[in-house]
Amino acid sequence: MAAQNATHDGRTAPRRDRGDGIRDSEIRIEQAHLDRVYHRLEEKIHEAEFLMDDAAKRGQVGTPGALAERDAQVFRAGVHLNRLNSEFEDFLFGRIDLLPGKDGERGPDGAYTSIEPADDAIRTGPDGDRAEIAETLHIGRIGVLDADYAPLVIDWRAPAAAPFYRSTPVAPGRVVRRRVIRSKGRRVLGVEDDLLRPELSATLDGGALPVVGDGALMAALGQARGHTMRDIVASIQAEQDQVIRAPAASITEVEGGPGTGKTAVALHRAAYLLYQDRRRYAGGILVVSPTPLLVAYTEGVLPSLGEEGQVAIRAVGSLVEGAEATTYDTPAVARVKGSSRMVRVLRKAARGALELPRGATAGSASSSAPAPSSAPAPAPSSESPASSSDHGQLTLDMALGAPAAAPSGDGARPGVGPGSRPGGPPERLRVVAFGARIELGADELRTIRQNVLGGTAPVNLLRPRARRLLLDALWTRSGAPRRYTDPELAAEAREGFDEDISTEDSFQDFLDAWWPELTPRSVLAAMADEKRLSRWSRRVLNPREVRQVARSLGRLGPDGQGPLSVHDVALLDELNTLLGTPARPATPRETDPLDQLTGLDELTTYADRVAPRRTRAERAERERTDYAHVIVDEAQDLTPMQWRMVGRRGRHATWTVVGDPAQSSWSDPDEAGQARDEALGSRPRRRFTLTVNYRNPAEIAELATKVLTLAMPGTPAPEAVRSTGVAPRFAPGADGDLGAAARREALRLLDEVDGTVGVVVAMNRREQARQWLTGLGDRVVALGSLEAKGLEYDATVVVSPAEIADESPAGLRVLYVALTRATQRLTVVSGNRDEPDGDGVPDLLRDSPF
Numbered sequence: 001m002a003a004q005n006a007t008h009d010g011r012t013a014p015r016r017d018r019g020d021g022i023r024d025s026e027i028r029i030e031q032a033h034l035d036r037v038y039h040r041l042e043e044k045i046h047e048a049e050f051l052m053d054d055a056a057k058r059g060q061v062g063t064p065g066a067l068a069e070r071d072a073q074v075f076r077a078g079v080h081l082n083r084l085n086s087e088f089e090d091f092l093f094g095r096i097d098l099l100p101g102k103d104g105e106r107g108p109d110g111a112y113t114s115i116e117p118a119d120d121a122i123r124t125g126p127d128g129d130r131a132e133i134a135e136t137l138h139i140g141r142i143g144v145l146d147a148d149y150a151p152l153v154i155d156w157r158a159p160a161a162a163p164f165y166r167s168t169p170v171a172p173g174r175v176v177r178r179r180v181i182r183s184k185g186r187r188v189l190g191v192e193d194d195l196l197r198p199e200l201s202a203t204l205d206g207g208a209l210p211v212v213g214d215g216a217l218m219a220a221l222g223q224a225r226g227h228t229m230r231d232i233v234a235s236i237q238a239e240q241d242q243v244i245r246a247p248a249a250s251i252t253e254v255e256g257g258p259g260t261g262k263t264a265v266a267l268h269r270a271a272y273l274l275y276q277d278r279r280r281y282a283g284g285i286l287v288v289s290p291t292p293l294l295v296a297y298t299e300g301v302l303p304s305l306g307e308e309g310q311v312a313i314r315a316v317g318s319l320v321e322g323a324e325a326t327t328y329d330t331p332a333v334a335r336v337k338g339s340s341r342m343v344r345v346l347r348k349a350a351r352g353a354l355e356l357p358r359g360a361t362a363g364s365a366s367s368s369a370p371a372p373s374s375a376p377a378p379a380p381s382s383e384s385p386a387s388s389s390d391h392g393q394l395t396l397d398m399a400l401g402a403p404a405a406a407p408s409g410d411g412a413r414p415g416v417g418p419g420s421r422p423g424g425p426p427e428r429l430r431v432v433a434f435g436a437r438i439e440l441g442a443d444e445l446r447t448i449r450q451n452v453l454g455g456t457a458p459v460n461l462l463r464p465r466a467r468r469l470l471l472d473a474l475w476t477r478s479g480a481p482r483r484y485t486d487p488e489l490a491a492e493a494r495e496g497f498d499e500d501i502s503t504e505d506s507f508q509d510f511l512d513a514w515w516p517e518l519t520p521r522s523v524l525a526a527m528a529d530e531k532r533l534s535r536w537s538r539r540v541l542n543p544r545e546v547r548q549v550a551r552s553l554g555r556l557g558p559d560g561q562g563p564l565s566v567h568d569v570a571l572l573d574e575l576n577t578l579l580g581t582p583a584r585p586a587t588p589r590e591t592d593p594l595d596q597l598t599g600l601d602e603l604t605t606y607a608d609r610v611a612p613r614r615t616r617a618e619r620a621e622r623e624r625t626d627y628a629h630v631i632v633d634e635a636q637d638l639t640p641m642q643w644r645m646v647g648r649r650g651r652h653a654t655w656t657v658v659g660d661p662a663q664s665s666w667s668d669p670d671e672a673g674q675a676r677d678e679a680l681g682s683r684p685r686r687r688f689t690l691t692v693n694y695r696n697p698a699e700i701a702e703l704a705t706k707v708l709t710l711a712m713p714g715t716p717a718p719e720a721v722r723s724t725g726v727a728p729r730f731a732p733g734a735d736g737d738l739g740a741a742a743r744r745e746a747l748r749l750l751d752e753v754d755g756t757v758g759v760v761v762a763m764n765r766r767e768q769a770r771q772w773l774t775g776l777g778d779r780v781v782a783l784g785s786l787e788a789k790g791l792e793y794d795a796t797v798v799v800s801p802a803e804i805a806d807e808s809p810a811g812l813r814v815l816y817v818a819l820t821r822a823t824q825r826l827t828v829v830s831g832n833r834d835e836p837d838g839d840g841v842p843d844l845l846r847d848s849p850f
């Protein structure tokens with residue numbers, strides 16, 4: 001119980017911790033509460049275990065009813081156990097002390113529902129305002145009720161917890177004191193309080209309300225950074241909470257400068273949406289992140305909030321199954337590949353690729369590449385001595401019709417049509433039917449192909465139609481339609497004709513060569529041929545662009561299996577849509593009978609659960625291409641082609657889109673904006689702006705703003721919430737010596753901070769920078785400018801701002817990103833190109849003379 005603090009006028013003023021033991025006594029109070037919570041959790045775990053045990057016994061009865069009941073119980077108990085086990089660590093983090101609610105009503109969790117205080121909550125007297133704390137709520141990662149259903153802990157996402165985040169000194173509502181509790185396992189380590197009504201003399205259980213520390217936010221922001229992001233559940237700020245709890249419907253757009261918490265807010269929103277409507281979001285939430293580094297950095301946040309499985313965090317270069325971007329294109333190539341002009345090029349390529357040599361498109365990339373025919377190899381034609389396989393061209397000579405009419409060996413010899421291009425698709429189809437040779441030549445085949453391609457259906461899905469039109473043409477050419485006057489007989493004969501021809505291996509081989517099943521990778525690889533690409537991109541790309549793109553695609557190799565760039569992946573996705581995947585006979589899936597029981601993965605210990613669940617989650621992910629909610633982080637960076645790719649994954653989704661135009665590395669924001677509008681459709685949008693920079697101290701933010709002013713004049717910078725008193729450092733390093741200077745500065749910063757140091761260089765210096773830092777340990781990381789996106793470090797070294805700014809048309813905005821990664825210290829190393837002044841300050845970072 002806190003002792004009353006009497007002032008000379010007899011008021012009960014808040015009791016501030018002055019090292020007089022209040023902190024310790026408050027920690028003891030919270031410890032007692034945490035002990036009660038753990039005790040209750042243990043009871044609940046026993047209950048869950050008992051339920052599972054009981055359910056297992058019921059299963060032994062063996063009747064269908066008992067089994068069904070067991071399954072239901074197992075499921076409930078499993079879910080319960082899983083949540084308890086995984087939330088057990090560190091899950092109590094907050095407390096609010098509240099005035100009585102206005103209407104005196106309490107919700108299902110036992111808390112007052114009103115956010116406004118009762119009219120008589122505050123008594124005004126000659127010595128100021130007084131009030132009695134009426135209710136104390138503890139906030140945690142999950143809700144826990146005591147045996148009488150009174151709330152011991154409120155889930156952070158429950159409405160009753162909202163005042164913990166929303167109340168501010170300007171609009172405190174019922175909250176008098178907000179406390180953040182730091183605990184590890186079962187031990188409370190510390191408490192930090194914010195007083196939201198500092199003018200009020202509040203009492204708790206008759207004593208003055210104690211206040212400890214200077215607020216939780218500052219304590220959180222000052223902590224050293226590791227290589228993974230932490231959740232901010234204990235210190236979400238009011239403007240961030242508005243976004244997190246915004247209704248799920250349609251589209252929520254969030255803008256804010258560097259460090260305003262956009263990524264953190266987006267991830268907390270995912271957890272909130274799942275809490276609000278788990279059933280709906282069982283359809284999956286997709287978080288699209290710009291780089292694998294940012295995925296790795298953020299992927300621990302959701303599990304720490306008790307959410308896993310339902311949320312897939314994917315780098316934009318890993319959105320297509322079986323494709324994983326491992327390289328970056330040069331800015332010039334990226335600019336072309338990302339542009340929506342590529343849609344027209346790919347449309348032509350998807351169709352044009354049918355004309356290519358067989359090996360150039362189907363290749364090993366195609367799982368359905370035709371197996372060698374089991375039929376005996378046809379004899380060489382008199383017209384063409386080369387065998388069909390020599391040319392990769394197939395013609396079909398077959399004897400059809402009544403046995404008596406079957407031609408002798410002579411009539412069955414295959415031929416290669418004149419004008420066939422070596423290595424090209426077959427230009428002639430020849431069959432022998434009804435004792436006669438029937439041939440479709442290059443022109444007819446071309447007409448048939450053009451007819452089939454007339455529609456917009458995916459190319460691979462048109463193959464059955466192509467097959468049908470070939471048979472139609474052969475049937476007509478055979479003269480058979482004239483021979484049958486009885487339609488029934490004609491139909492019967494036609495059926496036999498079709499079946500005989502189309503079941504022949506050699507006809508299949510012809511089809512495989514003339515209408516091969518195309519794979520996205522093989523078509524992309526085919527675009528590496530400059531002449532071909534120039535044909536497919538006529539009037540869309542200029543010769544220079546064609547050359548650059550073709551050269552970059554050469555990396556894929558002839559079979560298309562070489563390394564992909566981030567921008568290639570969106571092209572693959574587009575091709576996937578243009579080509580389509582033909583239906584395959586269902587392969588029997590290995591089924592684990594236990595899999596049938598939803599939630600069964602919840603039934604084992606954590607260690608047991610992880611491996612099988614991951615495979616199940618991965619499989620579910622593989623099968624999923626459409627999500628219930630899509631969150632796009634760093635949305636300003638998506639190219640038009642990437643927007644199309646992401647849009648396909650959220651056709652029926654609600655969306656949260658977060659970004660900052662001032663950090664965009666894409667050169668043409670208008671074009672990307674249009675693609676974004678197309679992906680999001682015309683649904684209503686809710687817009688929020690975050691205004692406070694929680695990452696950078698004011699000294700670093702101020703320097704970065706100089707670049708913001710150059711990059712996007714007139715754009716307001718977010719306000720830094722704290723300052724360190726340490727100005728950025730400038731260290732000139734002559735060009736030949738950039739590496740030595742960067743290493744020296746990294747070492748210095750490793751000494752000055754407890755956590756991580758990031759060294760950011762222009763993209764083409766990445767490898768070099770890794771060499772510079774060899775042996776400095778894993779607290780220091782070398783990054784290309786584009787890789788730094790979204791990440792943060794205790795300290796950063798930015799090497800040659802001019803090199804970064806000159807890298808691409810969006811270079812100044814990329815430099816702005818690089819300069820805003822540090823939470824404590826920033827050093828800028830400049831080369832000759834930076835034209836540093838006497839103090840080593842690069843040209844770009846000096847005060848403008850105007």
Ligand SMILES: Nc1ncnc2c1ncn2[C@@H]1O[C@H](COP(=O)(O)OP(=O)(O)OP(=O)(O)O)[C@@H](O)[C@H]1O
Pocket residue numbers: 217220221230231232235236237240256257258259260261262263264265660663694695789790791792820
């Ligand atoms: N309410 C908060 N309490 C504590 N820390 C916070 C809060 N909001 C943001 N932060 C911290 O500020 C830093 C920046 O957050 P985050 O990376 O989400 O910002 P961002 O807007 O996505 O930045 P950028 O656009 O530069 O990538 C992180 O360390 C985050 O944990």
